[in-house]
Amino acid sequence: MKKVLVLGATSAIAQATVRLLAARGASLYLVGRNAANLDSVAKDAATRGAAKVEQRAVDLNDFAAHEPLVDAAYAALGGLDGVVLAHGVLGDQAEAQKSWEATEVVLRTNFLSAVSLLTVLANRFEAQKAGTLVVISSVAGDRGRQSNYVYGASKGALNVFLQGLRNRLAKSNVAVVTVKPGFVDTPMTAHLPKNKLFASPDKVARGLLSAADGRKNEVYVPGIWALIMLIIRTIPEAMFKRMKL
Amino acid sequence: MKSLESWGRYPRVEQHTRPLVWRTDSLPRPDGTVLPHGLGRSYGDSCLNEGGTLLLTSGLDRLISFDAGTGVVRCEAGVTLDTLLRLAAPRGWFLPVTPGTKFVTVGGAIANDVHGKNHHRGGTFGRYVRRFELLRSDGSRRVCAPDENPDWYGATIGGLGLTGLVTWAEVQLKPISNPYVLQETVPFENLDGFLDVARASEADYEFTMAWVDCLAVGKNVGRGLLYRGNFAPPQFDGLPLKKSHLSHGSGLAVPMDMPAFCLNRLSVSAFNWLYYHRQNGKPKQRLTHYDPFFYPLDAIYGWNRIYGKRGFLQFQCVVPYSTARDALREILERSSRGGLPSFLSVLKTFGDIPSPGWMSFPRQGVTLAMDFANRGEKTWRLVEELDRLTREAGGAVYPAKDARMSPESFAAYFPRRAEFSGYIDPAFSSSFWRRVNPVTLPFSLESERGPTASQPQSLLAIR
Numbered sequence: 001m002k003k004v005l006v007l008g009a010t011s012a013i014a015q016a017t018v019r020l021l022a023a024r025g026a027s028l029y030l031v032g033r034n035a036a037n038l039d040s041v042a043k044d045a046a047t048r049g050a051a052k053v054e055q056r057a058v059d060l061n062d063f064a065a066h067e068p069l070v071d072a073a074y075a076a077l078g079g080l081d082g083v084v085l086a087h088g089v090l091g092d093q094a095e096a097q098k099s100w101e102a103t104e105v106v107l108r109t110n111f112l113s114a115v116s117l118l119t120v121l122a123n124r125f126e127a128q129k130a131g132t133l134v135v136i137s138s139v140a141g142d143r144g145r146q147s148n149y150v151y152g153a154s155k156g157a158l159n160v161f162l163q164g165l166r167n168r169l170a171k172s173n174v175a176v177v178t179v180k181p182g183f184v185d186t187p188m189t190a191h192l193p194k195n196k197l198f199a200s201p202d203k204v205a206r207g208l209l210s211a212a213d214g215r216k217n218e219v220y221v222p223g224i225w226a227l228i229m230l231i232i233r234t235i236p237e238a239m240f241k242r243m244k245l
Numbered sequence: 246m247k248s249l250e251s252w253g254r255y256p257r258v259e260q261h262t263r264p265l266v267w268r269t270d271s272l273p274r275p276d277g278t279v280l281p282h283g284l285g286r287s288y289g290d291s292c293l294n295e296g297g298t299l300l301l302t303s304g305l306d307r308l309i310s311f312d313a314g315t316g317v318v319r320c321e322a323g324v325t326l327d328t329l330l331r332l333a334a335p336r337g338w339f340l341p342v343t344p345g346t347k348f349v350t351v352g353g354a355i356a357n358d359v360h361g362k363n364h365h366r367g368g369t370f371g372r373y374v375r376r377f378e379l380l381r382s383d384g385s386r387r388v389c390a391p392d393e394n395p396d397w398y399g400a401t402i403g404g405l406g407l408t409g410l411v412t413w414a415e416v417q418l419k420p421i422s423n424p425y426v427l428q429e430t431v432p433f434e435n436l437d438g439f440l441d442v443a444r445a446s447e448a449d450y451e452f453t454m455a456w457v458d459c460l461a462v463g464k465n466v467g468r469g470l471l472y473r474g475n476f477a478p479p480q481f482d483g484l485p486l487k488k489s490h491l492s493h494g495s496g497l498a499v500p501m502d503m504p505a506f507c508l509n510r511l512s513v514s515a516f517n518w519l520y521y522h523r524q525n526g527k528p529k530q531r532l533t534h535y536d537p538f539f540y541p542l543d544a545i546y547g548w549n550r551i552y553g554k555r556g557f558l559q560f561q562c563v564v565p566y567s568t569a570r571d572a573l574r575e576i577l578e579r580s581s582r583g584g585l586p587s588f589l590s591v592l593k594t595f596g597d598i599p600s601p602g603w604m605s606f607p608r609q610g611v612t613l614a615m616d617f618a619n620r621g622e623k624t625w626r627l628v629e630e631l632d633r634l635t636r637e638a639g640g641a642v643y644p645a646k647d648a649r650m651s652p653e654s655f656a657a658y659f660p661r662r663a664e665f666s667g668y669i670d671p672a673f674s675s676s677f678w679r680r681v682n683p684v685t686l687p688f689s690l691e692s693e694r695g696p697t698a699s700q701p702q703s704l705l706a707i708r
Contacts, residue, residue, distance in 0.1 A: 036269045040307050040321075047308035047320075048332070187266050187304075 001082025001132055001212060005029045005073045007060060007117060008087025010037045012186035013136060015044075016205035017084055022050035029073040029080075030055045032087075052077065060087050061108055063116045070120045079128075082212070083121055085114055085135045088154075090188050096150040103150050110154035115161055122165055125174040132175040134212045135162055139180050139220065142229045145245040159218075166217060175215035179208045182225040197224075249299070252549050253288035254556025255619050255648055258295035258676060266304045268321050268412040272382055273300065278674035279382075281406045283323060283350030287357065288559040288616075289648030290676035291405050297674060300410060302352055308332065309413060316418035317375065322352030322411040329416070330535075338418040339476070339535070341373040347540050352411045357645040358403035358605040362452035362472075362539070365596035369607055371402035372600060377414035382672035386412075391601060400668035403602030405644060407669045407678060421476045426452070426538040428474035431528045432521065436467030436574055440611070443594045446473045452538075458517040459580055459590040459615055460510065466577050468521060469592065477532060513588065542589075551588065552618050558648055560628050561614035563595055564640035569611040572638035576631050580615060583627040587615040603661040606643045614646065625649065644677060655681035 004021055008014050009030035021028060022045040030045070032038040035057035042055040054076040058065050074080055091106035114135065125131035140148055141155030159178055166176035183189065183198045199222050207221030220226040235243070250257040262282075263273045272279070275298045282299035285292050293299070305323035312318075316338045318329060326340060327347040333339065344359040353359075358371040367373075376390035379397055389398040401408045431446075433439045439455055446453050450473035457469035542548050549556070564572045573592075580587060590613065597609040617624050632654055635642055641658035642650050656662055666682075 037267050040267065040269075040309075043309050044307035047311050187264070190264060 001026060003027045003029075003077040003080050004082040004084060005031070005070070005077075005080055005121075006084045006086065007031050008085070009041050009055075010034060011086045011088070012188070012201040013181065013184060013204050013208070014084060014086035015041055016201040017086070017208055018045050018050075019048055019202075020205055020209050022046070022048040022053075025049055025051050026082075027052040027077045028054070029077055031058055031060070031069065031073075033057060033059050060113045060117070063113065066113075066116050067120050070117070070124065074124070080121075080124070081131045083131070083133050084208070084212075085117065085133070087113070088136070090148075091151050093148045093150055106150050107154050107157075110151070111157045111161075114158055118161070118165060122169060122174070126169055126172045129172050130174065132177060132212050132215060133165070133169075134177045134179060134208060136179050136181065136208070137162070139182050139225050139229050141180070143232055143240075147245060175212075177208075177211050177216055178218040179204075179211060180218065180220045180225065180229075181207075182220070182222065182228070249285070249293065250556065251288060251290065251292050251648075252286050253559055253616075253646075253648060254549055254552065254554070255558065256290055256293070256295075256676070258290070258293050260294050260296060261298040262301055263298055264301045264304050265323070265410075268305055268307075268378075271384060272380060272410060272672075273298075274382070274672070279672055280675045281322070281352060281356070281410050283353040284325065284348050286346055286349045286353065288646040289644075290680065291357070291644050291647070291678075292353075293676040294674060295676045295679075302350060302410075305352075305412065311336075313338070316420060317415060318418060319413060319415040320351060321413050322355075322377075323350050325350055326354065329418075333418050334421070334424050334535070337420055337422065339421045339424075341417060341419045342367050342370040343539055344370075345540065346543050348543060351414050351416065352406070355402055355411055355414060356404060356406040358600055358602040358607070359645075360595070360607045362454045362474075362593065364598070364607055365447045365453070365594055366451050366598075368596070368598035369403075369600040369602070369605055371602045371605060372598070373417045374402060375415040375417055377401070378412045379409045380412050381409040382670050397668065399601055399603045400665055401602075403600065403605035404665065404668070405604065405675060405677065407673045407675065409670045409673065422479040423477055424535050425477035425532050426474045426535055427477045427530070428472060428533050428538055429528055429530045431471045431473065432469075433471055434468050435465060436570065436577070439467055439469065439471065439592055440570065442471050443592070443611075446471065447594065447596070449475075451475050453593065455592040456520070457577070457590045457592045457613070458521050459577060459587045460514045460517055462578070462581055466574055466581065467592075469590075470521065472538075474533075474538060476535075552616075555619040555621075557588075557616045557618050558624055558628050559614065559616045559646035560631055561612060561643040561646045562631070562635040562640050563606070563608055563610045563612040563643075564635060564638040565608075565610040568638040568640070572634055572640065573611060573613055576613060576634050579630060579634070580617070580627065583623075587617055590615045603665050604659055606641060606645070608641065610640065614643075644681075647677070650681060652681045652683055 004026050006014055006018055010032040028045055028050050030042050038055050038057050042053045046053045058069055088110045089106055095102040137158050138155040140152040141159045144152050162176055162178045169176055181204045184201055184204050185198045186201055204221050211219040246259045247262055248257055248259055278297040279300050280294035281302050282292055283302050302323035305321035307321045309319040313336045326349055342361045344361055354370045355374055358369045360369050376388055379387045379389050379401055387394045387397055431442050433442050453473045455469050455471040461468045593612050595607045595610055595612055632650055636654055636657055
């Protein structure tokens with residue numbers, strides 16, 4: 001990936017990824033909501049050696065802005081060969097159970113906005129017959145659990161969408177990489193007590209980029225989560241529904 | 246509440262933590278006091294805030310700009326010296342002053358006004374800080390520079406993180422032609438030998454420091470090896486970089502707390518004897534990459550664990566030349582007789598280049614750093630004694646490496662303390678500051694102390 005669009009560039013995992021891409025001398029088009037924070041990330045990337053850094057502050061829940069945004073990224077970098085889709089919200093499960101509005105925010109941000117963006121981007125990449133679409137999903141999408149099934153549902157739906165997209169774009173030489181991080185020590189999880197399973201954003205970013213370089217399909221980062229989720233998925237539903245997870 | 250320790254692993258105190266994420270964010274306002282905390286490489290309690298909150302600056306780790314033409318780098322305060330070196334060294338620039346570890350943040354380097362092997366030539370880190378932004382708990386932001394808010398500039402450099410949060414800083418780097426150092430090792434037989442060879446080396450060598458065998462006795466007191474060096478001249482440009490030169494440490498790590506018996510008088514004494522005699526008393530020259538030259542201990546990740554769970558007390562003093570010979574001999578003899586081995590003892594001369602920081606530790610004279618395994622009362626008495634000798638010699642002890650100096654000592658070492666106090670942010674405090682200034686605080690500490698807060702083990706510790 002040499003000319004990369006990063007969506008949700010101020011998220012911790014995206015920032016760590018941007019640093020690694022910058023060190024490789026990539027050209028970057030960074031998108032985030034908060035202009036001041038986005039500027040910090042952009043300056044950091046430029047100082048670390050990115051060939052070119054452009055930025056735009058946009059709320060990605062404004063779907064009408066997606067097509068012009070992708071146009072602007074193509075124009076600014078003179079084409080695109082990579083996308084890192086990293087924006088998302090964790091939401092509050094208890095809130096979501098009480099109100100559809102809270103649920104809708106999670107589904108719109110994590111699933112619908114991603115689908116809208118990927119619809120535009122997939123068509124461009126399919127036409128140019130090249131490129132890598134990297135999407136940050138979550139292990140939470142592998143199985144619904146009472147503690148965060150709304151977030152999990154948004155990511156699970158995303159995973160299925162990406163499977164279909166991968167299937168469709170395989171013949172066009174476009175890689176669709178689903179990245180499933182486990183617990184990551186980020187501002188998103190600042191309120192949670194930490195344990196040994198929490199990985200640093202930098203570790204996740206390195207796993208993400210190596211998956212992108214290898215044009216992998218679905219990867220768990222760190223890899224231990226492949227085993228953990230295998231076990232979680234294997235538990236029979238009759239037993240699972242009585243467990244507190 | 247979290248139980249946290251500093252690099253010396255003593256004391257271990259309970260406090261809250263709040264991660265900082267963006268430099269434009271306002272300061273969090275928890276109940277009680279706050280203290281910025283970078284990588285926690287201070288040895289004692291100057292980076293701890295018992296019962297209060299630590300503002301973790303590791304998230305403020307973004308670079309802002311780097312001019313490869315002038316060597317001026319601007320970055321957030323949580324950026325590490327390691328990050329700056331990785332950015333700058335391949336482009337021909339180096340830190341103007343660096344401590345013995347690269348795993349400290351720029352904010353920490355400012356707060357402790359760190360020094361390096363080139364103090365006689367370059368002074369302290371603070372001299373190269375062109376400007377920084379200071380965020381106070383009242384929400385005000387000040388750009389501080391020698392000619393802009395100079396009082397805040399002077400109070401914050403060496404100000405132990407108490408004047409507010411440094412959000413970003415601009416540092417002037419210095420040019421190098423390659424990452425190699427031409428190093429010479431010169432043995433010296435005793436303290437007089439050190440003073441002679443150190444003074445003689447200052448004129449021709451940018452970097453000097455000496456390892457001293459702190460268990461040597463009698464006429465050998467103060468024997469050791471002086472390392473002196475300069476950055477290699479341009480003809481060494483073609484040398485290939487070894488992979489180990491650019492990686493984090495060497496992969497060596499101290500995997501667990503070492504049992505106390507591993508580090509005793511006999512083992513340290515044997516190690517010191519071998520170390521001193523391995524080059525047969527002759528000077529030796531070699532070309533080395535900057536990493537092992539400046540950061541030998543960084544190669545052993547978690548080296549502080551060799552002292553075991555009880556940790557160790559660092560003691561670093563500086564004494565003026567007029568009293569250095571007698572005071573240092575006394576200090577070395579006492580620590581040698583005390584029978585408590587110091588794993589690494591370092592001697593170095595400080596020059597007369599003043600720091601802009603009011604509370605800066607380095608001053609002209611000779612500095613000695615030692616670490617003592619914490620064996621309770623016995624160790625405390627010894628270090629307390631060394632403190633007294635330092636005070637009587639007109640010297641000073643380094644707050645960044647201290648867990649026990651008395652309020653009286655602190656006041657004697659830092660004559661601008663009263664003036665500095667006026668610049669402390671009312672919401673900021675540290676365990677160290679309360680220890681050396683046992684006065685009424687704006688916040689009640691008693692109510693913040695958790696039930697599990699560790700109690701001092703002895704009267705000596707109550708300080």
